[in-house]
Amino acid sequence: LSYAAPTTVANANNENYLKNQQLILENKALFMPNGTWVPDEMKDAVRADGFEWGFMALPAGESGDRYSYTFFEQVWIPKGAKNADIAKDFIAYLYSDDAIENFTQAGAIQPVKGLSKKLDGEKKLYYSIYDNGAKAVMGQFATTAPVEGVSISTAMFDTVNSVLSGDKTVDEWRARVKEASDKLRATLK
Incomplete structure (x- = not known):
């Protein structure tokens, strides 16, 4: 690199x-x-x-599908919530025309098809990537029990810095990620 x-x-x-x-x-x-x-x-x-x-989805491999990783906000109602009906009304409100207008004025959008058309400039560039055929990849690391001395984040992200600096090879980075994954996989919740 x-x-x-x-x-x-x-x-x-x-x-x-x-x-x-x-x-x-x-x-x-x-x-x-x-x-x-x-x-x-x-x-x-x-x-x-x-x-x-500029902004683009990851280049396509042989499959032709292009992807962009996205984070997503979550909203839920606890099973024993005292005011569950009010909470349900609020969740419904989040997809109302009023809420959509508030979100777009703040430069964000909810996951509603075609909503990126209400944005302009750089915001439209970023949020319209899925309108242009990119597929969304969502997720996060799985929850595991703690394993002393093991961090998937450290193995994956910190070690890649050593690859960039030339202190480690890509194969060493892969081996470290695999080792951490193997140790954590045994404790999946």
């Missing part, structure tokens, strides 16, 4: 991640995996002349 910026790993943390995002704005980096919040987060940052945001 010799094409990574020399400062990518050093800035891949909670204190300096904006420096990595700035590389995009200055046309010093070609791409970054990130989310729909980035244009707002970087709205006051200096940009290269002519800079425009």
